[in-house]
Amino acid sequence: MSYTEETTSFACEGERLVGILNQPDTPAQTGVVVVVGGPQYRAGSHRQFVLLARALADAGFAVLRFDYRGMGDSEGQPRQFDAVSADIAAAIDALQQRVASLQQVVLWGLCDGASAALLYCFESNDPRVTGLCLLNPWVRSEAxxxxxxxxxxxxxxxxxxxxxxxxxxxxxxxxxxxxxxxxxxxxTSGSGWLRTEKQSFQQSMALGLQRFNGPILLLLSGDDYVAKEFLEYVNTDAAWKDAWAHAHLQRHSLPEVDHTCSSAASRQWVEQLTLDWLTQQAATPQRSQEAMTA
Incomplete structure (x- = not known):
């Protein structure tokens, strides 16, 4: 399917964010917001996002990838992944406004982008988000x-x-x-510095996943310490027990794939898994437009 690829900008709490929108001629009712992680070289994970967006758009899905405030060409002060929920909400608004046929949104994130997506669900319970695709989520702690x-x-x-x-x-x-x-x-010391009165971001991620009612695609690279650390964390932390048993969680292990899926074969594998999952979700009745705009 043919599609356009163009820059777009939109506001977030008075500051301008910059993104790239891939829009098919006849877009599906499901759109994708790519939640990027921290700063990376353009040939690393960000190149993966470009190719992923183009592959999904070629299959009929509108995709918006963007820079948080303080990153890339977007305005504002730099911020950590656990403080970007307003940015994600603004990106969903922008995608919804630019693609009139959109009825639901999927968040796709790598590393701390995946973590930010879960934190967004925990903090907002946004009814427009009906699916999550998480690649190698970040749960770093000393322990x-x-x-x-x-x-x-x-x-x-x-x-x-x-x-x-x-x-x-x-x-x-x-x-x-x-x-x-x-x-x-x-x-052997538990969660180390995480044992504070304030709830840790890992616990908020777990609660965000528990409370999310939609389907979740979890992709874990076999040749990646971030993915291995995620598995260690969820298998030993009490807050993740219920989250790990989520009724709509679809999990895939990717042997010999590194953190950013840097080989062509790895990228294509992730693209195909994402596309197959999206196609399956698009064929399933979703929430109404009224719920999306509520």
């Missing part, structure tokens, strides 16, 4: 990082002959051994 490093790095190192040769020859730096003992201590 979860330590557990991940021990399980997926140090355990592997202990099986290597070169490791023991360095250790026995005295060529292993004391700092390396100190890092290992620190990680062991942190991995």
């Amino acid at each position: 979860s990082l330590a557990r991940t490093q021990i399980k997926h790095y140090y355990t592997q190192r202990l099986m290597q002959k070169a490791f023991w040769q360095k250790l026995l020859s005295g060529r292993m730096a004391l700092a390396a051994l100190s890092d290992l003992t620190d990680n062991i201590r942190l991995s």
Whole structure:
């Protein structure tokens, strides 16, 4: 299907955000807002977003990808992923205004973009959002990082002959051994700095997922410490128990795929999984236009 690709700008709390809209000639009733993560080189994850948007638009889905306030060409002060809900809401408004046939929106996010999407659902319960596609969500904490490093790095190192040769020859730096003992201590200390009176962003993400009534596509790369850390976190944190059992959660593991799906085969795999899932959701009766604009 033919489509246009053009820049667009829209307001968010008095500041101008800049995005790229891919709009098919005959768009589906479901649109996609790509929630980007932190600053990246243009040939990394942002190139993935470009190709994803074009693939989805070619299949008939309107796609808006944009820069938060303080990022790229958008105005405002830089902000962290846990403070961009207003930006996401403004992007949904913009997509809805520019695509008249739109009846529901899916949020698609990578890394802290996926985390921001869940936080948006927790904070807003926006009825316009009827689906989530999450690739390698970010749940970083000291304890979860330590557990991940021990399980997926140090355990592997202990099986290597070169490791023991360095250790026995005295060529292993004391700092390396100190890092290992620190990680062991942190991995058994619960959530570390997260044990505060304020609810952590990881807990808010879990609640956002629990409360979300729509379908969720979760993609986890096999060759990615962020994805491994996510699995470690959700399997050990009580707040994620109910979230992990979400009735409409569809999960796919992607062996040998890295964090940003940097190879052509990886990108195409993610594009196809996303497209298949979107097509399935588009064929399912969704909320009415009145609910979307309520």
